[in-house]
Amino acid sequence: MTGIDGEKNPDLPELLAPVGSLEKLKIAVHYGADAVYLGSGQYSLRAHAVMGPDDVVAGVEYAHRHGVKVYVTVNIMAHNRDLIELPAYLQFLREAKVDGLIIGDPGVFAMARRLVPELPVHLSTQANVTNRESALFWQSQGAERLNLARELGLVEIEEIRQAVRLKLELFVHGALCISYSGRCSLSLYMTGRDANLGQCAHPCRYRYALREEKRPDQYFPVEEDERGTYIFNSKDLCLLHHLPALIKAGADSLKIEGRMKSIYYVGAIVRLYRAALDYIGAEMRRLGPEQLAKINLPQAFDEELQKIGSRGYTENFFNQSPTEQDMLYDGIDYQPTHAPVGIVREVGTAPLIEVRNALDPGDTLEYLDQGLRNIEVQVTSMTNSAGAPILRANPNSMIRLYTEPALANVTLLSLLRKRVV
Ligand code: SF4
Structure with missing residues (x-):
């Protein structure tokens, strides 16, 4: 797959990113x-x-211009009423020239194969493929790719790889469901919003306590601490350090979760995994592919990971079934050490920045270059986009940013951040 330097490395799997808007794309x-x-x-x-x-349509054109593929999720668990407009929607996706459909429901799968047979179908993790017979079944139905269930360990992934020839896609990073990959009625039961129709209210992240029926205003904490208990709240998946093993196991695509996450999260996580894959690719060339399992990522990757924020990390089922160590019972908070402050909208000696968090003179910023290089600069002054000096930049404003050293060689769409703790 394509490295940040634009070079193709066929030994590396695809890096597949979540996008919830054209800008995130x-x-x-x-x-x-x-x-x-x-x-x-x-x-x-x-x-x-x-x-x-x-x-x-604009996103597909933009992505294709940059050699990037676009897959579209059509992965609700459909009811009869949902099928009525499906043919027109599939037709639209064909005309938009998307590169694949991500489907979990067998009925939707059958309709897609019948109505738009030229569009590859990737089986969604919602279909919960957990064994080789399931994988063989979907292969016989014409799936081009399987996104395997997140409840699999490395050995099971290797066994499925041996059994089928279709492409295997694996989640490597992002939020986890306490249920089998979103096949969950908790949200529907508690809020009327059906996770299987894309409306999850995430009650697995809520704080829970015990209430006695005659004392409705009184809540008793359960087990953990005075903040209550988060009994369903899983830590986030992170298989960054297992990328060599996943490549060795024959993964064709490594997927990041998070279409609802911020631009900063999407940019920073994609950048981190891109850099990791490129590092592994370079080491494979240097040492030989048979040394793949011995490749370790340097400490800089962990330091970068901590700057992005998470609920804490788990390797989920990768080596063993999760335990209480893989849950976050005492809170839901992300723990980012850094916050995004802006996006480069125009390059130049003083780049034009779209501000996301307040900025003041004297602030120390990190510019997130492509690759894993962070360039540290200090804000010396700012002007508004008309050139008038300002003492503080507020979120959603456009500013010219003057720094020491100057941010002379920035690229459009790059991110800036600052330390917050
Ligand atoms: S409530 Fe939680 S476990 Fe259930 S689908 Fe939503 S995010 Fe997943």
């Missing part, structure tokens, strides 16, 4: 995704991260 492309996945219409499992038809 551009950021993911900028930081080195080989492919992106997005949702549109009412058929995606992220009802709050769908792109309109015009943005889908």
